[in-house]
Amino acid sequence: MPPATASTSKRRVIPWIEGILLVLFLLLPLAVDDFWVLFVTRAFILGLLALSFDLVWGYAGILSFGQALFFGVAGYCCALLATKAGITSILVLLPVAALAGLVVSLMLAFLVILGKRVPTTVFVALGTLTGSYVVERLARGWSYVGGQNGIPSLPRLTLFGHEIAEGPVYYYFALAILALIYLGLRWLTRSQFGLVLAGIREQEARITFFGYHVQNYKGVVFAIAGLIAGISGGLYAFHEGYVGPGQLGPVLSTQVVLYVLFGGVGTLIGGIIGVSMIDLFSYYLSQIWETGWPIVLGLLLLIVVMFKPTGLIGFLVTARERVGSFGRFAPELKDAKKPQAAATETP
Amino acid sequence: MNPTSGASSVLEVRGVKKIYATLTALGGVDLTVTERSFHGLIGPNGSGKSTLLKSIAGAETPTEGTVGFLGNDITQATPAERSRAGMSLKFQITSILPMLSVYDNVLLAVQAQDSMLALLLSRTREPLHHRIMDMLVQFRLDYRPDELAGALSHGQQQWLEIAMALAREPKLLLLDEPTAGMSPQERRATGKLLAPIRERCSLLIVEHDLDFIRDICDTLTVLDQGLVVDSGPTQIVQNSAKVKEAYFHA
Ligand SMILES: Nc1ncnc2c1ncn2[C@@H]1O[C@H](COP(=O)(O)OP(=O)(O)O)[C@@H](O)[C@H]1O
Ligand SMILES: [Mg+2]
Numbered sequence: 001m002p003p004a005t006a007s008t009s010k011r012r013v014i015p016w017i018e019g020i021l022l023v024l025f026l027l028l029p030l031a032v033d034d035f036w037v038l039f040v041t042r043a044f045i046l047g048l049l050a051l052s053f054d055l056v057w058g059y060a061g062i063l064s065f066g067q068a069l070f071f072g073v074a075g076y077c078c079a080l081l082a083t084k085a086g087i088t089s090i091l092v093l094l095p096v097a098a099l100a101g102l103v104v105s106l107m108l109a110f111l112v113i114l115g116k117r118v119p120t121t122v123f124v125a126l127g128t129l130t131g132s133y134v135v136e137r138l139a140r141g142w143s144y145v146g147g148q149n150g151i152p153s154l155p156r157l158t159l160f161g162h163e164i165a166e167g168p169v170y171y172y173f174a175l176a177i178l179a180l181i182y183l184g185l186r187w188l189t190r191s192q193f194g195l196v197l198a199g200i201r202e203q204e205a206r207i208t209f210f211g212y213h214v215q216n217y218k219g220v221v222f223a224i225a226g227l228i229a230g231i232s233g234g235l236y237a238f239h240e241g242y243v244g245p246g247q248l249g250p251v252l253s254t255q256v257v258l259y260v261l262f263g264g265v266g267t268l269i270g271g272i273i274g275v276s277m278i279d280l281f282s283y284y285l286s287q288i289w290e291t292g293w294p295i296v297l298g299l300l301l302l303i304v305v306m307f308k309p310t311g312l313i314g315f316l317v318t319a320r321e322r323v324g325s326f327g328r329f330a331p332e333l334k335d336a337k338k339p340q341a342a343a344t345e346t347p
Numbered sequence: 348m349n350p351t352s353g354a355s356s357v358l359e360v361r362g363v364k365k366i367y368a369t370l371t372a373l374g375g376v377d378l379t380v381t382e383r384s385f386h387g388l389i390g391p392n393g394s395g396k397s398t399l400l401k402s403i404a405g406a407e408t409p410t411e412g413t414v415g416f417l418g419n420d421i422t423q424a425t426p427a428e429r430s431r432a433g434m435s436l437k438f439q440i441t442s443i444l445p446m447l448s449v450y451d452n453v454l455l456a457v458q459a460q461d462s463m464l465a466l467l468l469s470r471t472r473e474p475l476h477h478r479i480m481d482m483l484v485q486f487r488l489d490y491r492p493d494e495l496a497g498a499l500s501h502g503q504q505q506w507l508e509i510a511m512a513l514a515r516e517p518k519l520l521l522l523d524e525p526t527a528g529m530s531p532q533e534r535r536a537t538g539k540l541l542a543p544i545r546e547r548c549s550l551l552i553v554e555h556d557l558d559f560i561r562d563i564c565d566t567l568t569v570l571d572q573g574l575v576v577d578s579g580p581t582q583i584v585q586n587s588a589k590v591k592e593a594y595f596h597a
Contacts, residue, residue: 192458192466195447199455202444209404210459210515211430220463320495323446327454328476329493 013316017269025175029168037171039283041239043275044174048232050259050271051178051185052225057257058266059189059197060221061204063121065253066108066128069135070101070226071233072248076139078234079151079243088158093234101230102223109222114215118204129250136249150244157238166239174235178272181228185268188224195326197221201266261305264313267322273312356381356415357519357549358403363412365398365573372398374573375412380519380566385541385550387560387581390570396553397439399570400521403551404436405429417518430459433518437508437525439553445497449488449507452496453479456511478514486510486540502533506540513544520544522552526559538562557585 025044029037049071056062074097081087081096112119112127119127140148156163164170188194196217199207208214237243246252263274281300285293308314310322360378364371373395380386388396401407403414405426413422421429443452457478461471483489486506488499496507505525512520526534538559541550554560560567561581568578577584 188467191469192454192461192472193463193469195451195455195458196466198447198451199444202446203442206442206444207455208426209406209430209436210456210511211427212459213427216463319446325448325451325493327448327450327472327479327492329448329450 011318012321013318014267014269014321017273017313017316021269021272022179029171034167037167038239039279040276041166041171041174042236043272043279044171044178045232045235045239046256046259046279047178047272047275048181048235049229049256050263050275051181051268052229052232053256054260054265054268054271055185055189055225055228056222058260058268058270059194059201060218061121061201062113062218062222063125064128064222064225065125065250065257066132067225067229067256068248068250068252069108069128069132070105070229071236071252072139072243072245073104073135074098074100074230074233075237075243075247076145076151079154079237080145082154082238083151088155090157090159090164093157093238094231097230097234098227099230101233102227105223105226105229106219108226109219113222114219118215129253132248132250132253136245139245139248146244148245150242150247152242154238154241154243164238166241170239174239177231177235181231182268182272185228189268190324190326192326193217194324198323198326258301258305260311262301262311264311264317264322267313267317270311270313277312357417358551359413359415360399360403361413361415363399363402363409363414365395365402365407366410371573373402373409376570376573376575378568378575378578380549380551383545383549384566385545385552385564387564387567388551388553388570389555389557389560389567390576394570395573396570397523398573400436400523400551400553401438404434404521406438430515434521435512435515435517435519436521437505437512437523439523439527441501441504441508443496443499443504443507443511445495447496448493449483449496449499450479450492452507453482453511453514457514459515482510482514487536502529505529506537509537509540513548517548520548520550522550522554524553524555526554526556534559561585 025040028040049067052070053064053067056064056067077100078093078097081093087093108128108131111131112124139145145151156165158164164173189197196207196212199212200214200217204214233247236247259274259278260271261274262278263272264270278297282293282297285296289296304311356379358378358380360376363373363376365373376395376399378399388399390396398407402409405424409422413420415421416429416432416434419432421432424432444455447455454475457475458466458471465471480489480492483492486509488503488507488510496504499507509522509525526537529537534556541563544550552564564581566579567581567584569576569584577587577589
């Protein structure tokens with residue numbers, strides 16, 4: 001057990017990382033060319049997908065290898081609406097994407113999470129992986145959704161008739177959505193609901209004896225994560241201009257798992273860092289060694305996952321800060337009433 | 348259900364059997380805990396005390412028999428449902444949440460009564476504050492509420508877990524060897540800490556320390572090899588020949 005000292009609870013690093021990243025991301029388009037603007041926009045969108053996985057695994061202990069399923073189905077739904085019905089307004093498509101992710105994740109939740117018996121981690125992992133796999137295969141064979149080729153040349157998203165073009169406009173748009181959802185999750189995970197999630201992560205069996213219906217909590221978290229993955233999938237489809245079966249499948253699902261493990265589980269910001277770092281490494285490695293770079297990347301991931309289970313963020317953030325504080329003595333609430341006032345000498 | 352000896356019963360265990368593969372841990376146990384009574388459960392190691400407590404709390408499903416709680420048959424109820432009906436417990440193995448603060452451990456226990464929506468909106472964080480601090484003061488854990496629970500001493504962790512169980516204002520508290528590993532002083536303190544809860548709830552306690560049992564329990568049940576050897580008022584039972592044979596000289 002790590003010793004708890006007064007200082008460990010006070011030295012908080014995550015808000016600094018969040019602040020620095022936000023400023024960096026706000027200023028970045030002023031300093032780099034279009035290639036990097038597109039590159040980072042993609043990282044924002046996949047960052048949403050990483051948040052979605054971190055929420056289920058890092059906060060609720062659900063090992064989902066199916067986050068791409070919600071991402072992909074949402075992307076396909078939006079793409080079909082845009083190409084077959086001519087709908088391009090983001091005010092319609094983004095809610096549709098969210099709803100698609102929500103509905104599909106609820107369906108999967110009923111199959112693998114909300115059963116009568118408490119499912120094992122392996123069962124959930126295999127169940128979600130299978131879902132992802134099956135739907136990718138379906139999409140590959142279904143000509144209405146373009147089969148192997150998917151749906152190419154999507155029109156641009158519009159807002160009140162103005163096109164949201166890839167580049168700085170899409171960049172700030174994606175950043176705004178990422179920041180909003182990030183703040184929402186930050187609030188959620190630090191609420192009393194978040195305390196229940198912390199309890200589930202630490203001692204799931206014990207929590208049920210307090211009267212918590214753990215399955216319901218997991219179901220709700222899984223659905224919220226599905227909704228976020230859906231939004232991510234919708235944004236991705238229009239940023240790239242196409243949807244394809246690969247966006248539904250186990251490869252992307254697994255990639256998201258790696259993003260979050262690499263950056264750091266259960267911190268929210270770790271997923272964003274993971275996406276940025278892995279994509280950057282991949283890019284530079286592929287410049288240096290055109291064919292063999294995935295080997296180097298794989299080894300790098302393996303080293304981090306094996307030797308630093310808390311991910312890159314684990315170098316900066318203590319376990320205490322990661323788990324957090326929820327009650328009256330939470331750092332956010334501390335200034336309201338100093339806990340030291342309650343300090344009485346004990347014999 | 349028949350109330351026994353005037354006082355209405357809180358817990359009625361009837362013919363509970365628990366068979367693990369070939370091993371009969373409980374061979375048909377009857378046990379009644381009446382309102383506001385402290386009921387001791389003793390017996391040699393392996394006699395089935397923990398299994399009985401787990402069957403009552405829902406951690407184990409009896410192979411046979413029924414468990415009645417406050418007049419309802421809860422044999423098939425989930426642990427969460429039993430807890431919401433007013434049952435609280437401390438397992439034999441201490442299971443606080445070591446990575447959470449002392450305060451958050453108790454908050455987690457008491458806020459379980461609230462709806463998911465209320466918890467999402469953190470609506471009960473403030474209203475529950477005094478109840479949590481009261482509990483911490485009672486169990487002498489108030490001097491560092493933001494300390495990690497895992498950093499507490501063994502005895503304090505046991506107290507924290509009792510505090511968590513009690514903060515939920517249960518009708519029945521189940522304690523499995525709460526003073527194991529405590530110093531004599533800590534044991535005495537535990538007895539004092541438990542005494543006042545009699546006004547609010549009944550207690551079923553597994554305990555090896557007979558002096559402790561004698562001090563706080565009104566009634567006593569003795570288990571041996573999964574069967575009730577004797578049961579009744581503490582003074583009478585602890586002096587009965589059958590018990591002396593089965594337990595004290597076993
Ligand atoms: N999960 C289990 N599987 C198999 N046997 C068990 C299990 N739990 C307890 N037992 C056995 O049941 C008997 C009663 O155990 P227990 O209730 O823990 O006794 P006590 O708490 O009185 O020491 C013991 O012989 C023990 O080995
Ligand atoms: Mg035992």
